[in-house]
Amino acid sequence: MPGGRLPTREDLDRVVSDLPVYLAAYDGHTGWANSAALALAKVDAQTTFPGWGVIVRDGRGEATGVFKEQAQTLVTAVIPKVSHDEQRAALRRGVVRANALGITSIQNAHGTPEEVELFREAAEAGELTLRVGVAQTLRPPLPPQRIDEVRALADRYANGLVRVKAVKIVVDGVIEAHTAAMLAPYTDEASTSGLPAWTQDALDDVVARADRAGLQVYIHAIGDAGVRMALDTYERARRANGRSDSRFRVEHLETIDMADVPRFASLGVLASMMPIHADPDSNGAWIDAIGPARSSRGFAWRLMEKAGARLMFSSDWPSTLTLDPWRGLHCAVNRTNDDGRPVTRARDLRRERATRLHERSRVCRVRGVDQGHVGGGQGGRPRGVERRPAVTPRELAELKDRGLVRPAGFEPATYRFVVSGSLNQVNNLSTDEAPGVAPGVHPKGSCWRSGVTNRPSPLLNA
DSSP states (O other): OGGGOOOOHHHHHTTOOSSOOEEEOTTSSEEEEOHHHHHHHTOOTTOOOOSSEEEEEOTTSOEEEEEEEGGGHHHHTTSOOOOHHHHHHHHHHHHHHHHHTTEEEEEEEEEOHHHHHHHHHHHHTTOOOSEEEEEEEEOSSOOTTHHHHHHHHHHHTSSSSEEOOEEEEEOOOOTTTTOSOOSSOOSSOTTOOOOOSSOHHHHHHHHHHHHHTTOEEEEEEOSHHHHHHHHHHHHHHHHHHOOOSOOOEEEEOOSOOGGGTTHHHHHTOEEEEOGGGGOGGGOHHHHHHHHHHHHTTTTOHHHHHHTTOEEEEOOOTTSSSOSOHHHHHHHHHHOSOTTOOOOGGGGGSOGGGSOOHHHHHHHHHSOHHHHHSOOTTSSOOOTTEEEEESOOHHHHHHTGGGOSSSOTTOOGGGOEEEEEOOTTOGGGOOSSOOTTTSOOOOEEEEEEEEOSOSSOOTTTTO
16 A cells, blocks of 8 residues: 555445455465455454454554454454355366376465365365365364364375475464564564564474374464474474474575574474565565564575475465466566566665576476375376476576576476465455465475376466
8 A cells, every 4th residue: 555554445445345345465464455444344343352463453442444353353254154065166167277288286384174075075076186184273272172173184284285294383473564574673663573473482382292193284384483482392302202304394485594503403303494585576565564684584595495494386376376386486586577677676675595497497306205295106196297307407597598487389288386365265266366366386395297188287377
């Protein structure tokens, strides 16, 4: 909005006032409601939210219409639910779109038992041409029986195309909304250092119990304080349970304190990073929020790799810009927008923090099974998938000078990428892949040739 302010319900009322309207930000961490939606949800100056989230208020204490994190549930609870048939239809469209890009394996990093059943139904109907790993989301306060429930689900879905082997924990929010947990106050809002979703003690307890139950743990941690919380809890879980094939993961780590960089290697924690978020076209607010010193350590996958961390590329789908995996590779290598034009603010995200192409090709070739317990040879392979490398490091290196976004001479449908995401997001599966609106999927794991489809879907160039 003008002046960098947050939108208000009045702004939305000027567009639609006679119907309740609620708009979710592309990353899912912020929502915006008009006055009719607030009235339907019975949100006013007296409304409180005791959980993890913020009702943004004006100087009079009235709700402005903006909600952060789980405070959004005050409004989303009154929105009519998407029907089961609509979810199935969305999943079918998502599978077609994914296969058209050569995507044959996904890791849904933020799932529910209901989504597991949705994927199971698709598999039984012959509609699922993807391997799917569905991590189960854990939120505070955690019911005592929740870990046992996930363990039982994992036992039921231990093999086949649909598997449950992990839990997902969100430790903080995002930098743009000032909800990512930071070690020092935000540069453009010094009254806050972010909003951790868990206390350290509660996080330590749930991670240790999940690890002891044999479940892999993904922790969403974006701010430098959130990353430290994740590393601390993994260190304590190792001390309590001993070393095992835990494959602990930190998702995002968009900025990190230098003291924590070597801890990834020493603890054996996987650094799951999302190159598409370094696209200079979309990070102006990100840089303004934390300032040049901390943003210089932003998206520092090369720094992490030099320190011995084991890297993996992830997507954060559907909270990204495009379904095309090459867009993520392009951002990892070039730190420019999709057509290669220089962006004024790009200098604030240091180019030397970008990575070399051959390093990224190595990350791409590491199988998803190595990092997420999802991959081949464990019962179930989508029809038509071959196990041959699609792109060699030399071939990738030849693409450097001309960029990596849909490179000439390379057919997108001939690549297999193991990616992260959920394909049944009804509102995000439009046929128009508009920047900033439609979902994106980017590499997590391997670049392997796929025979699932031999030509791109019409959606590919939509």
